[in-house]
Amino acid sequence: MAGTVQRTINVKLRVWRQPNRDTPGHFEEYEARDINTDASFLEMLDIVNERLIKENKDPIAFDHDCREGICGSCSMVINGNPHGPELGTATCQLHMRKFKDGDTITIEPFRARAFPIIKDLSVDRTALDKIIAAGGYISVNTGNAPDANSIPVPKADADEAFDAATCIGCGACVAACVNSSAMLFMAAKIAHLEKLPQGRVEHEQRVLKMVKAMEEAGFGNCSNTGACALSCPKEIKFETIARLNRSFLKASVKRRS
Amino acid sequence: MAAETKSLDSKIPPGPLETKWENHKYAMKLVNPANKRKHTIIVVGTGLAGSSASATLGELGYNVKTFCIHESPRRAHSIAAQGGINAAKNYQNDGDSVLRLFYDTIKGGDFRAREANVYRLAEISPNIIDQCVAQGVPFAREYGGYLTNRSFGGAQVSRTFYARGQTGQQLLLGAYQAMMRQVAAKQVTLYTRREMLDLVLVDGVARGIITRNLVTGEIETHAADAVILATGGYGNIFYLSTNAKLSNATAIWRAHKRGAYFANPCFTQIHPTCIPVSGPYQSKLTLMSESLRNDGRVWVPKQPGDKRHPNDIPEEERDYYLERVYPSYGNLAPRDVSSRQAKFRVDEGRGVGPTGMAVYLDFRDAIKRLGKKVIDERYGNLFAMYEKITGENPYEVPMRIYPAVHYTMGGLWVDYNLMSNIPGLHVLGEANFSDHGANRLGASALMQGLADGYFIIPYTISHYIASTPLPKVDTNHEAFREAKADVEARLNKLLSVKGTRSPDDFHRQLGHIMWEYVGMSRNEAGLKKAIEEIRKLREEYHQNVKVMGDANYINPELEKAARVADYMELGELMAHDALHRNESCGGHFREEYQTPDGEALRDDKNFCYVAAWEWGGASTPPVLHKEELKFEKVQLATRSYK
Numbered sequence: 001m002a003g004t005v006q007r008t009i010n011v012k013l014r015v016w017r018q019p020n021r022d023t024p025g026h027f028e029e030y031e032a033r034d035i036n037t038d039a040s041f042l043e044m045l046d047i048v049n050e051r052l053i054k055e056n057k058d059p060i061a062f063d064h065d066c067r068e069g070i071c072g073s074c075s076m077v078i079n080g081n082p083h084g085p086e087l088g089t090a091t092c093q094l095h096m097r098k099f100k101d102g103d104t105i106t107i108e109p110f111r112a113r114a115f116p117i118i119k120d121l122s123v124d125r126t127a128l129d130k131i132i133a134a135g136g137y138i139s140v141n142t143g144n145a146p147d148a149n150s151i152p153v154p155k156a157d158a159d160e161a162f163d164a165a166t167c168i169g170c171g172a173c174v175a176a177c178v179n180s181s182a183m184l185f186m187a188a189k190i191a192h193l194e195k196l197p198q199g200r201v202e203h204e205q206r207v208l209k210m211v212k213a214m215e216e217a218g219f220g221n222c223s224n225t226g227a228c229a230l231s232c233p234k235e236i237k238f239e240t241i242a243r244l245n246r247s248f249l250k251a252s253v254k255r256r257s
Numbered sequence: 258m259a260a261e262t263k264s265l266d267s268k269i270p271p272g273p274l275e276t277k278w279e280n281h282k283y284a285m286k287l288v289n290p291a292n293k294r295k296h297t298i299i300v301v302g303t304g305l306a307g308s309s310a311s312a313t314l315g316e317l318g319y320n321v322k323t324f325c326i327h328e329s330p331r332r333a334h335s336i337a338a339q340g341g342i343n344a345a346k347n348y349q350n351d352g353d354s355v356l357r358l359f360y361d362t363i364k365g366g367d368f369r370a371r372e373a374n375v376y377r378l379a380e381i382s383p384n385i386i387d388q389c390v391a392q393g394v395p396f397a398r399e400y401g402g403y404l405t406n407r408s409f410g411g412a413q414v415s416r417t418f419y420a421r422g423q424t425g426q427q428l429l430l431g432a433y434q435a436m437m438r439q440v441a442a443k444q445v446t447l448y449t450r451r452e453m454l455d456l457v458l459v460d461g462v463a464r465g466i467i468t469r470n471l472v473t474g475e476i477e478t479h480a481a482d483a484v485i486l487a488t489g490g491y492g493n494i495f496y497l498s499t500n501a502k503l504s505n506a507t508a509i510w511r512a513h514k515r516g517a518y519f520a521n522p523c524f525t526q527i528h529p530t531c532i533p534v535s536g537p538y539q540s541k542l543t544l545m546s547e548s549l550r551n552d553g554r555v556w557v558p559k560q561p562g563d564k565r566h567p568n569d570i571p572e573e574e575r576d577y578y579l580e581r582v583y584p585s586y587g588n589l590a591p592r593d594v595s596s597r598q599a600k601f602r603v604d605e606g607r608g609v610g611p612t613g614m615a616v617y618l619d620f621r622d623a624i625k626r627l628g629k630k631v632i633d634e635r636y637g638n639l640f641a642m643y644e645k646i647t648g649e650n651p652y653e654v655p656m657r658i659y660p661a662v663h664y665t666m667g668g669l670w671v672d673y674n675l676m677s678n679i680p681g682l683h684v685l686g687e688a689n690f691s692d693h694g695a696n697r698l699g700a701s702a703l704m705q706g707l708a709d710g711y712f713i714i715p716y717t718i719s720h721y722i723a724s725t726p727l728p729k730v731d732t733n734h735e736a737f738r739e740a741k742a743d744v745e746a747r748l749n750k751l752l753s754v755k756g757t758r759s760p761d762d763f764h765r766q767l768g769h770i771m772w773e774y775v776g777m778s779r780n781e782a783g784l785k786k787a788i789e790e791i792r793k794l795r796e797e798y799h800q801n802v803k804v805m806g807d808a809n810y811i812n813p814e815l816e817k818a819a820r821v822a823d824y825m826e827l828g829e830l831m832a833h834d835a836l837h838r839n840e841s842c843g844g845h846f847r848e849e850y851q852t853p854d855g856e857a858l859r860d861d862k863n864f865c866y867v868a869a870w871e872w873g874g875a876s877t878p879p880v881l882h883k884e885e886l887k888f889e890k891v892q893l894a895t896r897s898y899k
Contacts, residue, residue: 020810038535038648046540046761053759053805053814061811063328065501068543068642070426071332086645093645118472119811126449129329133441137434138393142313142711145384145391149348152402162395162420165427169331192393199393 007037009101013048015060016108021116027106037097041084042067042074044096062121069093069233072168075175076121077108082172082231090170090233110175114182114218125171127217128185134213135206136189138199151197161195164188166234173228173236179220184228186210187244188236194247204251211248265518265869265884268672269373274890278377281673282716286723293318296722299466299481301453301508303330305425305703306686307487308432309710315439317715322479323436324448324468326503331433334489334501335706338425339546339639341407341417342389342703344382349406353414355379360891362701365411365591366666366694367843367859368893369521371867371886373673374691381708386418388711392431396420407635409699410547411591411898417700422546422639428703432710451477452816453508454744456484456515456682459736462725463681467740469748471816474809476741478732483681483718486512487710490665490687492525494824494831495776496768498662499531499544509669509688510823517677518869518882520670520690522827523835526697526844527777528663529555529595532646532656533615542661543646545618546639547699550588552623552632553656555579555595557616561606567617567655578602586898593696593844593857594898596660600777601855603659610657619655660777664702666693666844667834670869670884674717675709678869680725683718685709690867695843748808751818756801760817763798767791767821767828775832780848784836788829795825830870830879837881840864861893 010033018025030052035044042064049059065073074091078084084094099105109117114127153161165188173184190207193199222241229238270281288296296319300311303325311323325333345358358379363370386404390396396418399405406415420427439445450471457465457478465480491506492498513519530545556575563570578598580587590598599616602608609615624632629652633640640651647657668690669677675691676683686706693701774787798821806812841850841857842864850858867884 036536036538039538040540040646043538043540047538050759050761053803056805058805059814061813065327065332065503066334066337067502067541068337069645070337070423071327071334071501072329072336073327073332088641089645093642095645095648097648122811125328129331129437129440129447132434133437137438138391139438140388140391140435141316142309142388142435142715145387148346148383148386148390148396149403151390153398154402155398155400158395158398158402161393162427165395165420165430166423168336168426169329192395196393196395198391 008034009037009096009099011035011099011102012104014104014106015120017060017120018117020119025117035096037095039096040067040092041078041094041096042092060121061119064092067092070168072170075110075123075125075171077110077175079106082110082175083233087230088233088235090168110171112171112174112180112219114180115171115174127219128169128171128182130217131182131186131210131213132189135209136193138193139202153196157195161192164191164195164236164240167236168234170233172231172233174219176227176231177220178225178227179223181222181228182214182219183222183241183244184232184236184238186214187240190244190247191240203247204254207244207247207251208255265670265678265882266672267371267884268674269371270673274372274376277373278380285716285720288719288723290318294320296320297322297481298483298485298718299479300324300485300487301466302333302487302489302688303433303436304333304335304487304489304686305429305432305706306710307333307485308429308436309707310485310487310685310714311445312432312435312439313711313715314718315436315442315444318444321439321445322448322481323445324451324453324466326450326452326471328450330436330447330449331430333429334504335429335703336426337501338703339422339544340409340548341419341424341700342385342428343409343416343698343700344386344418344704345379345416346383346386348404349415351414353416357414358382358416361412362692362698363694363891364896365698366696367857367896368694368861368865368888369524369842369867369886370692370694372888372890376890377713378692378705378708381712382704384712385704385707389428389431392435394420394427394431407548408551408589410550410589410595411698417548419548422548422636425703428707432707453488454511454819455740456512457736457740458515458679459730459734461680463679464730465732465737467744469744472811474812476744478737478741480730480732480737482722482727483683485683485685485714485718486669486688487685488688490668491827492662492665494768494828495662495771496764497534497539497542497772499528499542502541505820506827507820507823509684510827512669512677512679512682514872515679516872517679517682518670518871519667519830520867520869521667521695521834522831522870523775523838523845524666524695524843525662526592526664526666527596527660529592529599529660530618530658531661531663532643533610533612533659543642544661544663545643545656545658547592549618549636549639552627552635553588553618553620554622555588555616555618557602557607557609567609567619576607583898590898591696591698593846596777597846599660615657615659617655618658620651621655624652664697666690666695666697670867674720675714676717676721681721683714685714695845748815748819751802751822752804752808752815754800754802754804756803758801759803760814760821763794763802764817764821764824767794767824770794771828771831775828775835778846778848779835781836784832787832788836791825791828791832798822798825833879834868834870838864838868857896865893
């Protein structure tokens with residue numbers, strides 16, 4: 001039982017330090033010694049920060065909150081991979097048992113034109129909210145709803161909608177993309193709503209509006225490398241993007257005619 | 258003992274329980290649609306209660322200003338709720354009804370909640386499901402396309418709607434999306450990465466807030482006609498809890514210090530199924546949804562100190578203690594009861610795992626009965642989460658679980674209209690005390706948050722605005738300037754201490770005191786000791802805290818320092834409340850008051866009231882205000898799950 005073996009390792013960190021968006025950043029090296037392998041990656045950073053504070057040094061800023069892989073706050077690129085080496089895992093769920101004694105770990109923020117750096121590993125991802133505000137919803141006011149069972153939804157559709165809806169909005173897909181595209185993020189929301197009969201009504205308008213908002217927010221376009229899906233902590237499928245492309249084409253043609 | 262004043266007016270409408278809300282909705286005043294846009298409402302917090310309130314008030318035409326501590330409103334901690342949301346739909350035809358949900362909630366809360374509020378909650382519950390489905394929340398369905406349910410603790414019907422183990426996420430995204438639609442419509446203005454650091458009262462009425470911009474450090478002032486706090490609970494006072502790291506008590510504590518009463522602060526929920534602590538570096542605890550108890554069986558070895566691998570312990574040497582002690586509810590006994598039973602087993606030396614501070618939650622029999630595929634469909638993401646954290650595969654080895662602080666039933670006192678004793682200050686969701694009494698049932702937090710936000714506050718706040726003279730006030734008012742100066746002075750003071758211990762270091766120590774003496778079971782001597790130790794620690798805090806950096810830029814250490822300063826005061830109030838309540842009820846277990854077989858022993862004659870505390874000042878004790886609880890519908894009974 002892995003949980004019963006207490007083991008510690010020493011690792012070396014190369015961490016991106018940048019005081020604010022206007023000052024150039026650089027890597028700094030830190031020793032993280034005697035780290036229990038059952039500690040999470042963020043707990044390892046907590047330990048490093050506590051030690052920095054003891055030495056009167058500025059602790060490393062990073063976003064985090066739920067620490068159970070659902071709030072989407074963590075935004076680190078670890079050894080070149082958003083959220084680190086483990087598939088389907090957010091940084092906060094990554095544990096030190098995945099690393100070896102003596103490893104050097106490089107930690108950078110999610111980098112994208114649409115995600116300006118706030119400090120160190122903390123970036124501003126509010127551009128993603130702008131995409132949702134443009135149309136990532138079903139236009140229903142409170143109080144309008146019919147009985148929940150009045151529209152049966154085939155289980156397979158409901159399950160597919162759910163799979164797409166599990167996106168945590170962390171932006172790893174953007175950080176992984178050579179073009180800093182938010183296509184996977186956007187496609188997941190569109191697929192979620194399109195799969196449900198109540199969401200189909202405004203599907204085409206939604207696609208047009210969200211795509212426009214994505215471009216305006218400074219995200220790039222998709223060139224089909226698939227890196228986004230590999231980095232996704234919720235394993236949103238890459239095919240979701242192809243589906244969005246079809247929808248977009250159809251909606252654009254319709255709008256012109 | 259604290260001085261007592263007259264009882265509180267909860268403004269429960271007259272008439273039979275079943276028609277109170279309907280009649281009240283008719284009796285309340287309305288705001289003309291054309292006038293709504295002239296009114297500004299501040300909403301603090303964007304969890305289920307805050308987002309749903311912001312969306313709905315925006316739809317109605319109010320000018321809404323919404324604040325959240327996160328970079329995005331979607332990250333609020335409701336996102337992490339796993340198991341489900343209750344509603345009296347009776348889709349299962351298993352005997353559920355509004356009355357039954359009402360009764361289960363009152364009983365689950367150990368008869369310490371307000372009947373009228375709980376009835377309204379049950380009455381509204383079906384509308385919530387309708388609303389969420391209309392928004393596209395992908396609840397679990399049967400092959401026929403209809404919604405499915407599961408069971409939760411404290412109920413003998415299946416009334417919990419769920420979206421795999423991510424129900425909170427899906428409900429929150431529904432509310433968030435509805436709110437973002439209002440942001441696009443310019444009805445809601447969002448202020449992200451803002452922390453509320455004070456409430457502003459003008460002539461005794463809540464008219465605004467002071468926030469700190471967590472990126473620039475700027476202290477900002479915001480005025481409004483009414484203020485809504487939906488800032489969640491205070492469980493993080495224990496340092497280790499299932500709450501997210503940013504969840505904190507500062508907004509409600511600051512409102513309390515401005516005069517809002519804090520009700521039943523000692524009613525905290527220790528959730529029975531969390532992943533145990535693994536070491537001193539532990540930063541938070543992770544819940545394993547109560548829904549797992551639908552199919553998982555809880556056990557410990559019969560022999561104390563049995564160190565064998567769980568799979569090597571034969572059936573006859575296992576004690577399925579919940580099934581043994583509570584044959585009719587079994588593994589689905591309510592949270593407070595299940596947590597205490599786990600503690601008893603550990604105290605008997607029968608705890609398991611490397612620390613001995615855990616019990617098993619075993620799926621072996623369910624996997625045998627239903628197959629791995631069904632279990633995966635029901636709990637796949639929870640099993641994966643467990644494996645990521647512990648490195649163990651729960652399909653092969655039983656989970657190790659232990660109770661952890663999860664939810665706080667106490668909170669700011671509110672009347673039937675969800676308004677605190679400060680006119681204009683409304684409090685929703687976990688931040689208020691209203692519906693769960695001394696113990697909350699599983700899958701009821703989501704229900705309450707959304708009931709408050711979608712279906713209650715839009716009516717009651719309109720009534721408040723329509724029936725209250727609200728002279729024009731802006732942030733140039735002296736009250737704003739004073740409150741802003743207070744906040745700045747408070748932060749500068751923390752920065753100027755330049756001691757040797759970090760806020761986290763103090764917080765861990767405070768959490769330890771709280772867990773030890775104000776945790777799962779309490780007694781008089783321990784509570785007195787807690788008060789003494791908290792005072793000592795608080796004194797040291799203000800002389801020896803070390804806060805790096807300055808106030809003018811992003812500074813998580815300063816944020817933590819201000820929150821911990823507030824916990825240092827709140828902790829004492831919690832202990833004080835627990836000490837005054839000489840009975841055991843729900844999550845509040847006083848060792849002096851128990852039945853011969855170790856169950857909570859209530860004292861309805863002396864403690865059938867809500868204890869609402871008024872801040873007495875730094876050195877004077879808090880003042881107790883009582884709201885007597887009158888039960889018209891239900892009979893006060895011993896709460897039994899046997």
